[in-house]
Amino acid sequence: MYFKWKNLGLIFDLDSLDDIPDWHVSHAQAPNVVDMxxxxxxxxxxxxxxxxxxxFVSRGMYADVIPGSTFRILKIGQSPILELGELGEFDEFxxxxxxxxxxxxxxxxxxxxxxxxxxxxFDVALGLATSEDGERFTKHGNGPILSASPDEPFVITSPKxxxxxxxxxxxxxxxxxxxxxxxxxxxxxxxxxxxSDDGVSWTRLGREIIQTKLGKDEAQACPDIYFCNxxxxxxxxxxxxxxxxxxxxxxxxxxxxxxxxxxxxERDDGNSVFVESQENWDSEMxxxxxxxxxKGKTYMVYLxxxxxxxxxxxxxxxxGHE
Amino acid sequence: xxxxxxxxxxxxxxxxxxxxxxxxxxxxxxxxxxxxxMQTHFRLYFSSRIPDKEMQPVSKIYFxxxxxxxxxxxxxxxxxxxxxxxxxxxxQHGVFPFHPYMIDGKLIMALTSGWKRMQxxxxxxxxxxxVSLDGEHFARNGYGPLVSAAPNEPFLIGDPxxxxxxxxxxxxxxxxxxxSDNQLKPERTYKIGRMRSDDGxxxxxxxxxxxxxxxxxxxxxxxxxxxxxxxxxxxMFYCYRSSFDFRNGGANGYRLGHATSSDGEVWSLSHTxxxxxxxxxxxxxxxxxxxxxxxxxLYLFFNGNMFGKNGIGLMTKEIGAFDVTKL
Numbered sequence: 001m002y003f004k005w006k007n008l009g010l011i012f013d014l015d016s017l018d019d020i021p022d023w024h025v026s027h028a029q030a031p032n033v034v035d036m037x038x039x040x041x042x043x044x045x046x047x048x049x050x051x052x053x054x055x056f057v058s059r060g061m062y063a064d065v066i067p068g069s070t071f072r073i074l075k076i077g078q079s080p081i082l083e084l085g086e087l088g089e090f091d092e093f094x095x096x097x098x099x100x101x102x103x104x105x106x107x108x109x110x111x112x113x114x115x116x117x118x119x120x121x122f123d124v125a126l127g128l129a130t131s132e133d134g135e136r137f138t139k140h141g142n143g144p145i146l147s148a149s150p151d152e153p154f155v156i157t158s159p160k161x162x163x164x165x166x167x168x169x170x171x172x173x174x175x176x177x178x179x180x181x182x183x184x185x186x187x188x189x190x191x192x193x194x195x196s197d198d199g200v201s202w203t204r205l206g207r208e209i210i211q212t213k214l215g216k217d218e219a220q221a222c223p224d225i226y227f228c229n230x231x232x233x234x235x236x237x238x239x240x241x242x243x244x245x246x247x248x249x250x251x252x253x254x255x256x257x258x259x260x261x262x263x264x265x266e267r268d269d270g271n272s273v274f275v276e277s278q279e280n281w282d283s284e285m286x287x288x289x290x291x292x293x294x295k296g297k298t299y300m301v302y303l304x305x306x307x308x309x310x311x312x313x314x315x316x317x318x319x320g321h322e
Numbered sequence: 323x324x325x326x327x328x329x330x331x332x333x334x335x336x337x338x339x340x341x342x343x344x345x346x347x348x349x350x351x352x353x354x355x356x357x358x359x360m361q362t363h364f365r366l367y368f369s370s371r372i373p374d375k376e377m378q379p380v381s382k383i384y385f386x387x388x389x390x391x392x393x394x395x396x397x398x399x400x401x402x403x404x405x406x407x408x409x410x411x412x413x414q415h416g417v418f419p420f421h422p423y424m425i426d427g428k429l430i431m432a433l434t435s436g437w438k439r440m441q442x443x444x445x446x447x448x449x450x451x452x453v454s455l456d457g458e459h460f461a462r463n464g465y466g467p468l469v470s471a472a473p474n475e476p477f478l479i480g481d482p483x484x485x486x487x488x489x490x491x492x493x494x495x496x497x498x499x500x501x502s503d504n505q506l507k508p509e510r511t512y513k514i515g516r517m518r519s520d521d522g523x524x525x526x527x528x529x530x531x532x533x534x535x536x537x538x539x540x541x542x543x544x545x546x547x548x549x550x551x552x553x554x555x556x557x558m559f560y561c562y563r564s565s566f567d568f569r570n571g572g573a574n575g576y577r578l579g580h581a582t583s584s585d586g587e588v589w590s591l592s593h594t595x596x597x598x599x600x601x602x603x604x605x606x607x608x609x610x611x612x613x614x615x616x617x618x619x620l621y622l623f624f625n626g627n628m629f630g631k632n633g634i635g636l637m638t639k640e641i642g643a644f645d646v647t648k649l
Contacts (some may be wrong), residue, residue: 027373088443088478088501089509089511118439120410123469131359141473141530150451150464185409 029308030097058096252287328643354419381416474531576609
């Protein structure tokens with residue numbers, strides 16, 4: 001089974017939408033879809049104006065959308081779906097990324113909560129929040145649900161939540177090391193996986209699950225799992241941990257791996273390809289994929305150049321298996 | 323000798339001024355005393371602050387060996403050999419306190435209270451783990467924390483103390499409940515909690531955010547629980563202070579607390595068992611206690627004035643002198 005994707009372009013284009021809330025000044029990052037029947041709700045993260053110290057504090061949002069060869073935007077939520085943490089809490093400085101699942105009639109949001117240590121620009125741990133309507137979420141406590149552990153020392157982030165065979169499956173990334181390069185603190189993180197019966201207490205597999213392609217400097221993110229034909233397919237993004245901001249060669253690209261048991265993964269990036277890419281949109285970068293089915297078709301929402309600065313895009317599966 | 327509720331003041335067992343003069347060292351702090359029975363002698367661990375590259379204080383762990391009655395120092399202060407925390411890690415800015423404990427009377431374990439400086443509040447804390455065969459060289463269990471924040475214990479997880487209670491191990495510790503921003507700078511409040519373990523290696527909360535020791539004062543912050551058992555009763559010593567205006571000691575500063583329990587879970591305050599007269603070295607502040615039963619006496623190590631700037635003091639009391647009718 002292979003995956004061929006036809007690029008549908010920047011389907012959520014911040015510049016062309018007129019009902020973006022005033023507080024939301026840039027970015028639509030890490031899109032993540034929940035099937036609502038006649039439409040899908042795309043959760044994503046947007047940025048208000050930077051704070052006094054020039055840093056951004058990312059907030060969760062949603063848009064209701066009907067996927068197709070073009071995407072029709074029905075509604076854009078006007079308020080952040082989730083409050084920031086209080087002074088000293090793990091999510092005081094942002095909630096990004098956010099992954100939502102609807103399970104037993106309830107919406108569960110797993111999100112990266114951002115704090116600011118002195119020695120490095122940020123740390124991240126995962127929080128949980130729940131909602132009845134999927135529009136406003138209530139936090140499960142003021143602390144994280146999954147944070148650093150002996151072999152996952154910091155930056156626990158990039159959650160993707162799924163439910164397979166009667167249990168919750170959480171893929172995420174864990175920091176490997178911080179290092180200084182050209183005056184900046186850079187972080188390497190890699191894909192990990194954890195399992196839970198109740199969505200609250202988690203058992204981690206306790207090791208990296210995806211082989212690197214770029215060697216020891218490879219950073220991996222957004223491990224999104226799509227199940228079909230008896231196999232688990234993981235779409236994720238990866239980049240070099242240095243020079244990725246300026247040189248397109250080192251910026252985020254999509255990776256692919258498959259598994260039958262969720263624990264052993266075989267990486268094969270060539271098994272998922274785009275038919276074409278668009279200049280000025282995703283020619284340099286593809287990142288933060290989320291794959292979903294809607295009315296018999298398979299789609300991917302993802303970020304292109306600038307990691308969501310302009311909005312997010314989509315692709316439709318066109319390999320004959322869709 | 324003055325009647326002091328049965329307590330005998332043994333003075334500073336680590337007197338930094340004296341030690342620095344004798345050994346030409348320059349220790350500025352000896353905080354968070356913790357002892358380990360090395361069979362032939364006792365080892366007293368503590369943290370001392372040294373400046374890092376940015377001239378900010380970082381706590382490192384040291385030890386000094388003592389004769390079994392703590393009357394005689396054996397050798398000099400040595401540094402515990404353990405890898406430093408990682409850049410961005412939970413203990414990048416030091417370990418205080420460092421709590422050693424034994425498993426099956428053989429393996430030396432340690433739980434470490436790791437410090438990480440933050441931008442908006444002073445610090446965060448989480449508990450790490452290490453293992454040793456000789457009590458001097460410790461191997462870390464990874465570079466992340468063993469016990470850290472949870473939904474209802476959102477930050478500042480520290481001050482670990484492990485006690486084997488019949489078939490289970492209890493971990494007494496503190497968790498943060500609030501950063502208050504109604505003062506000039508954010509001030510923290512923490513409370514004492516308890517976790518359990520079957521094997522002494524991994525610990526789990528039974529009830530998250532459960533405070534096990536009642537408050538004595540308003541805006542109370544509790545720290546450094548240490549527990550011993552005698553006469554079928556568990557005795558906890560700890561320190562408490564106001565969350566505000568506590569740094570100069572006195573009325574809002576740290577003082578010792580004492581609580582008793584029959585099961586380790588439900589605790590009653592019993593401060594009247596504590597010393598009633600305070601010697602000079604701890605006149606203005608009493609903090610960071612560590613208790614042990616040695617022979618027929620309860621040994622209480624703790625820091626005095628200025629959070630342990632002078633060193634570590636010791637007071638002892640015959641077990642038989644505790645008033646059992648109060649328990």
